[in-house]
Amino acid sequence: MESPALSPPLPPVATPASESPAEAPLAMESSVAALLASGKGILAADESLPTIGKRFAALNIPSTEENRQAYRELLFTVPALGEFISGTILFDETIRQTTGRGLSMPDCLTRQGIVPGIKVDKGTIALPGFSGEKATQGLDGLRERLAVYRGLGARFTKWRAVIAIGDGLPTAAGIEANAQALALFAALSQEAGLVPIVEPEVLMDGNHTIARCEAVATATLRTVFATLCDHRVALEAMLLKTAMVLPGKDSPQEAGVEEVAAATLRCLRRAVPAAVPGIVFLSGGQSEVVATGRLNAICRAGGVPWKLSFSFGRALQDTAMRIWKGSPANLAAAQAALRHRAKCNHLAVLGQYSEQAEREGSTR
Ligand code: 13P
Numbered sequence: 001m002e003s004p005a006l007s008p009p010l011p012p013v014a015t016p017a018s019e020s021p022a023e024a025p026l027a028m029e030s031s032v033a034a035l036l037a038s039g040k041g042i043l044a045a046d047e048s049l050p051t052i053g054k055r056f057a058a059l060n061i062p063s064t065e066e067n068r069q070a071y072r073e074l075l076f077t078v079p080a081l082g083e084f085i086s087g088t089i090l091f092d093e094t095i096r097q098t099t100g101r102g103l104s105m106p107d108c109l110t111r112q113g114i115v116p117g118i119k120v121d122k123g124t125i126a127l128p129g130f131s132g133e134k135a136t137q138g139l140d141g142l143r144e145r146l147a148v149y150r151g152l153g154a155r156f157t158k159w160r161a162v163i164a165i166g167d168g169l170p171t172a173a174g175i176e177a178n179a180q181a182l183a184l185f186a187a188l189s190q191e192a193g194l195v196p197i198v199e200p201e202v203l204m205d206g207n208h209t210i211a212r213c214e215a216v217a218t219a220t221l222r223t224v225f226a227t228l229c230d231h232r233v234a235l236e237a238m239l240l241k242t243a244m245v246l247p248g249k250d251s252p253q254e255a256g257v258e259e260v261a262a263a264t265l266r267c268l269r270r271a272v273p274a275a276v277p278g279i280v281f282l283s284g285g286q287s288e289v290v291a292t293g294r295l296n297a298i299c300r301a302g303g304v305p306w307k308l309s310f311s312f313g314r315a316l317q318d319t320a321m322r323i324w325k326g327s328p329a330n331l332a333a334a335q336a337a338l339r340h341r342a343k344c345n346h347l348a349v350l351g352q353y354s355e356q357a358e359r360e361g362s363t364r
Helices: 025-035 049-057 065-076 105-111 142-152 171-193 212-228 257-271 288-300 314-324 328-349 355-358
Strands: 041-044 083-091 115-119 122-128 135-136 158-162 194-204 239-242 278-281 307-312
Touching: 025 083, 025 115, 025 194, 041 314, 041 328, 049 314, 065 083, 065 105, 065 314, 065 328, 083 105, 083 158, 105 115, 135 158, 135 171, 142 171, 158 171, 158 239, 171 194, 171 212, 194 212, 194 307, 212 257, 257 288, 278 288, 288 307, 288 314, 288 328, 307 314, 307 328, 314 328, 328 355
Parallel strands: 041 083, 041 307, 083 115, 115 158, 158 194, 194 239, 239 278, 278 307
Antiparallel strands: 122 135
16 A cells, blocks of 8 residues: 655754753752742732832832831741742842841741742833833843842842733834843843743723733733744743733723633633743732632633742732831731731632632731
């Protein structure tokens, strides 16, 4: 019998030198595994000076270095926080500070079993020529800063790009400029042995529909991953930090948790390679309880190739900061509030969050 016709030979495969490293070096592999420990998520406590100033001002807390140190120490010394939190993102000022007992902040976290990380971008500027769009700064001198952060104890990094939705926005050039910066950041981080958290945040601002958010998020993530691959970033040694797919916060449209979960998962499946080990969600201005409910619906649906978890800032800290108000007398109550939120989000990652869990131990 005649053998079936052979298909034409495939073009030669790329030489190994042109590809991402097949395996992440051991240090990054173990950081990824620790960050993605089952049921745990990341505490984003990396507010820049202007951002923490804004959050403190809303509660009449003076934004002094002393208050910022006291507040971050409060967060990091919540009893047994490491049961629910795998990693914490610090700001440049914080990673250089010490606790009242003289421990460096990274050592304080490590003793809780929490991996310390660092925000390395330097905030956004207007993208010239593209009204309403932004670029993130911080690449100059980044290689040298990464070496310093590693010496201070950081094991992972974060870079936030923002993508706004509006009339004619985002543009392809806006997405590409941000994807390039994210890819350079990620490649430099991996060169330094630090796991990059790549964060292209599609903002909630605006009155757009959930369908428009999904289209923008999908296009953004596809461009970001194509650019990461062009820059030879090892997908196995990074995490994606992304927003949930939601209607704009001024949209008249309501979206139920199941709709949010379905749109978010469809977008991620269509745009994020399976080689990425984990995806963590930011809260982006959602209230604490709403963010946890949506996280629960997303994680409960499951059936995806990546680990899913949270990397919340406001949705972990809001109540704790409001209770603390800058007064040492409120420390224990504020810590209890953060522990409760961390536990609720831990349950959500397992798909086991409920109204009853929210009520139990609630400090509101
Ligand atoms: P929010 O959860 O408050 O959006 O903060 C997460 C974060 O790290 C934004 O860069």
